[in-house]
Amino acid sequence: MSTENLGPTGEILKDLPSPYIPHSSGLLHLPRFIAKIRKSLSGALPKSYQRNYTKGFDGFLCLHLGIESADVVEIVKTSKDNTELDKRLKDLFPENLNIAIWNRKLVQMGMSEMGREKLEEVKMTMGISDRKDLISFADMIDVDEGRL
Numbered sequence: 001m002s003t004e005n006l007g008p009t010g011e012i013l014k015d016l017p018s019p020y021i022p023h024s025s026g027l028l029h030l031p032r033f034i035a036k037i038r039k040s041l042s043g044a045l046p047k048s049y050q051r052n053y054t055k056g057f058d059g060f061l062c063l064h065l066g067i068e069s070a071d072v073v074e075i076v077k078t079s080k081d082n083t084e085l086d087k088r089l090k091d092l093f094p095e096n097l098n099i100a101i102w103n104r105k106l107v108q109m110g111m112s113e114m115g116r117e118k119l120e121e122v123k124m125t126m127g128i129s130d131r132k133d134l135i136s137f138a139d140m141i142d143v144d145e146g147r148l
Helices: 030-041 056-065 069-078 082-092 099-108 113-126 137-144
Strands: none
Touching: 030 056, 030 069, 056 069, 056 099, 069 082, 113 137
């Protein structure tokens, strides 16, 4: 691992999808969760990502859908291709995904008073406290991974 892949919290993956990328279902963050599962299953998910793996946005998405993250992991692990994966996820997910509710929640995480305080703290730690364009935790992920 080269030092250019290190950030304030450890190793940074530059090949994960942005949390703003939607799945074919319309759900934001789902492609990222799937990519993290694949990295974890192959032993390539760095320690710096393991703290929030199946927690954080991953866990909030599962909570929103009323499913267990372990079920998503198992589907990713045992699906032979993306077509099978998507079919099995569709079978697991509730009929009404409430996409607009989830997507709004995801893009607004960090906009509450407590969230703004935490964002400012994280920006200070990262040495980017002057970045007023970063208003959500999804923004912070994109900055950390070099997309913003």
